[in-house]
Amino acid sequence: xxxxxxxxxxxxxxxxxxxxxxxxxxxxxxxxxxxxxxxxxxxxxxxxxxxxxxxxxxxxxxxxxxxxxxxxxxxxxxxxxxxxxxxxxxxxxxxxxxxxxxxxxxxxxxxxxxxxxxxxxxxxxxxxxxxxxxxxxxxxxxxxxxxxxxxxxxxxxxxxxxxxxxxxxxxxxxxxxxxxxxxxxxxxxxxxxxxxxxxxxxxxxxxxxxxxxxxxxxxxxxxxxxxxxxxxxxxxxxxxxxxxxxxxxxxxxxxxxxxxxxxxxxxxxxxxxxxxxxxxxxxxxxxxxxxxxxxxxxxxxxxxxxxxxxxxxxxxxxxxxxxxxxxxxxxxxxxxxxxxxxxxxxxxxxxxxxxxxxxxxxxxxxxxxxxxxxxxxxxxxxxxxxxxxxxxxxxxxxxxxxxxxxxxxxxxxxxxxxxxxxxxxxxxxxxxxxxxxxxxxxxxxxxxxxxxxxxxxxxxxxxxxxxxxxxxxxxxxxxxxxxxxxxxxxxxxxxxxxxxxxxx
Amino acid sequence: xxxxxxxxxxxxxxxxxxxxxxxxxxxxxxxxxxxxxxxxxxxxxxxxxxxxxxxxxxxxxxxxxxxxxxxxxxxxxxxxxxxxxxxxxxxxxxxxxxxxxxxxxxxxxxxxxxxxxxxxxxxxxxxxxxxxxxxxxxxxxxxxxxxxxxxxxxxxxxxxxxxxxxxxxxxxxxxxxxxxxxxxxxxxxxxxxxxxxxxxxxxxxxxxxxxxxxxxxxxxxxxxxxxxxxxxxxxxxxxxxxxxxxxxxxxxxxxxxxxxxxxxxxxxxxxxxxxxxxxxxxxxxxxxxxxxxxxxx
Numbered sequence: 051x052x053x054x055x056x057x058x059x060x061x062x063x064x065x066x067x068x069x070x071x072x073x074x075x076x077x078x079x080x081x082x083x084x085x086x087x088x089x090x091x092x093x094x095x096x097x098x099x100x101x102x103x104x105x106x107x108x109x110x111x112x113x114x115x116x117x118x119x120x121x122x123x124x125x126x127x128x129x130x131x132x133x134x135x136x137x138x139x140x141x142x143x144x145x146x147x148x149x150x151x152x153x154x155x156x157x158x159x160x161x162x163x164x165x166x167x168x169x170x171x172x173x174x175x176x177x178x179x180x181x182x183x184x185x186x187x188x189x190x191x192x193x194x195x196x197x198x199x200x201x202x203x204x205x206x207x208x209x210x211x212x213x214x215x216x217x218x219x220x221x222x223x224x225x226x227x228x229x230x231x232x233x234x235x236x237x238x239x240x241x242x243x244x245x246x247x248x249x250x251x252x253x254x255x256x257x258x259x260x261x262x263x264x265x266x267x268x269x270x271x272x273x274x275x276x277x278x279x280x281x282x283x284x285x286x287x288x289x290x291x292x293x294x295x296x297x298x299x300x301x302x303x304x305x306x307x308x309x310x311x312x313x314x315x316x317x318x319x320x321x322x323x324x325x326x327x328x329x330x331x332x333x334x335x336x337x338x339x340x341x342x343x344x345x346x347x348x349x350x351x352x353x354x355x356x357x358x359x360x361x362x363x364x365x366x367x368x369x370x371x372x373x374x375x376x377x378x379x380x381x382x383x384x385x386x387x388x389x390x391x392x393x394x395x396x397x398x399x400x401x402x403x404x405x406x407x408x409x410x411x412x413x414x415x416x417x418x419x420x421x422x423x424x425x426x427x428x429x430x431x432x433x434x435x436x437x438x439x440x441x442x443x444x445x446x447x448x449x450x451x452x453x454x455x456x457x458x459x460x461x462x463x464x465x466x467x468x469x470x471x472x473x474x475x476x477x478x479x480x481x482x483x484x485x486x487x488x489x490x491x492x493x494x495x496x497x498x499x500x501x502x503x504x505x506x507x508x509x510x511x512x513x514x515x516x517x518x519x520x521x522x523x524x525x526x527x528x529x530x531x532x533x534x535x536x537x538x539x540x541x542x543x544x545x546x547x548x549x550x551x552x553x554x
Numbered sequence: 555x556x557x558x559x560x561x562x563x564x565x566x567x568x569x570x571x572x573x574x575x576x577x578x579x580x581x582x583x584x585x586x587x588x589x590x591x592x593x594x595x596x597x598x599x600x601x602x603x604x605x606x607x608x609x610x611x612x613x614x615x616x617x618x619x620x621x622x623x624x625x626x627x628x629x630x631x632x633x634x635x636x637x638x639x640x641x642x643x644x645x646x647x648x649x650x651x652x653x654x655x656x657x658x659x660x661x662x663x664x665x666x667x668x669x670x671x672x673x674x675x676x677x678x679x680x681x682x683x684x685x686x687x688x689x690x691x692x693x694x695x696x697x698x699x700x701x702x703x704x705x706x707x708x709x710x711x712x713x714x715x716x717x718x719x720x721x722x723x724x725x726x727x728x729x730x731x732x733x734x735x736x737x738x739x740x741x742x743x744x745x746x747x748x749x750x751x752x753x754x755x756x757x758x759x760x761x762x763x764x765x766x767x768x769x770x771x772x773x774x775x776x777x778x779x780x781x782x783x784x785x786x787x788x789x790x791x792x793x794x795x796x797x798x799x800x801x802x803x804x805x806x807x808x809x810x811x812x813x814x815x816x817x818x819x820x821x822x823x824x825x826x827x828x829x830x831x832x833x834x835x836x837x838x839x840x841x842x843x844x845x846x847x848x849x850x851x
Contacts, residue, residue, distance in 0.1 A: 246819070250825050265846060409601075413667065436813050538830035538833045
């Protein structure tokens, strides 16, 4: 007797359709799973058997073979449990084939017969070759996001059997909360004392999607400011939200009927984190790292020079292409990784360098510190924001800055201008369209020519200055031509400034 | 690299005659007729501010062009900058040669970043040390080196010194020998000017201009003529000719490094406007950008 149940397994964040074929025949009683299952998948055997017995179902004393087709793809995790169980039910005539026609099954089984939530439902359901999908109750809201399937759910294996047979009605879980409204209000700029300059610069960074480096002595508020950046970023577009939710789902970060992620994510990996944690990887199953979890959001790398150099160098591809390709023996997967990088560093190892002049670092110490920052990566950062210590008076006074909501309105308006140009944000403006979208006034041109002639600006810097100036102009509601004021402001957020000066 | 010669101290300069506590002989590389010029020692902190470095270069250049030998220790910070100024002046035949007294062997440049300067001083002037070739410079040697600088200088100018700086040792040694000491005033909030400001409070003459130093030198050594008086003084910026906005931004730029945000706050205008004023001031040579901040040029 043969049953074939559609399901899917994950490769990276992409679902691969899998057909679970069940063959039950006479012979020595046994249960084998073939078709490249990983350890968790092979253990299905014991979970399914226990679930059958706990649910009061008959466990056939016959020879049973499960084949996971296509057999060339490695299958991981416990998400195929339910499909295997249903396949066995069909093969043993507990269910008729027409009762499960056109249905795909996803879920992990508990020994008591309960159906447990799994990771990556969004991608799995997307890959399902069926009209109806049956998922664990906790994953219903997520499965609904695809919108192509009828989503059904049951809490236990015996409930599921009743529903499939038509002996009980499907219960529709409460689908009220479809959007992910953050439980804790994000940090707001309204609480920030002083820091007018950094606010101004971060508004530009948010409006243009520019990667930036914040430099300043310890305790000056770099991290505090960076954590507030998401509060002024525009919400995700629907496709962006789906993509981000998909990654979070695969990483197992969407639990308990969570919904679409619409707020830009903020990830802050610690500098001791491993390459696999930051970039993605793993041996048995390739999982997305922080850079992919920050997709369409902010990747915050505090104490940038402390990150190991090979991790920082590996950021080049994502910064360039918006994705990361991870090759392992098992498979090669691509994860989206289009993030806005916010890095921070001290002016020197002791942190007192920069403008205060109280630095006591040795030349060699400073040199070592500066060598830890990769030139090519630095090259990709559009803004360099110097964060001064706050004036004591401002620190004692009541904060009097604008709220994030106000700033966000301007940011959204500026982003709209670049959307009208057909760009996601100004930071992605190609050099070839600069003359169309960011033409320079005569005075602005003179200013830039003087800088280029003095050798204070490189060709690459020239492109970046124009992008940033475009954003500044967009924010101030200025028409097409960039004035000298916009360019001077962009120059002041000097991306080409020497990272560190070695005292002579 | 030529080997250093060992000469009697008194052959090098008559200023060493009867000096208490000096070695009889010194190692020398290069040559200079020290006794035919008046000498000024320019000393200061190794951790110098941009202000101190700028003045050290300025004085080094102007003094050298006026035919006054600049004696210094070729260390990091003020010392090196003073000699940079002297080297920059070395185009003319009339200028005075550089004289450097160092704390290690004459074939071991220290700090390494000063190697080029070291060679240039050797080319145009003279390097002096009490240590034989091959000796590494150590911090312990610097106070001893300082007494030779003090003995060799008719006037000692302290540019910047912290309260605990090794420069204070040079000042004591110069005092012991009755040399005249001058100090550059600095902000009372700057740790690098603490030592110099104390000297000023205790009655030492202030250096407001290269002419002040030249006057002190001519009083000290009337026997040695000064080739020419410096043409120009401090080169203070002409604030009045700037417009209102530029003037307010220029006033907000400090002699120590300030960030754009500080300058904008002081000037009371927005960041973009401040940025363009700074660019304009930069172009006209009033201010200069350095790393993350701006400073008066």
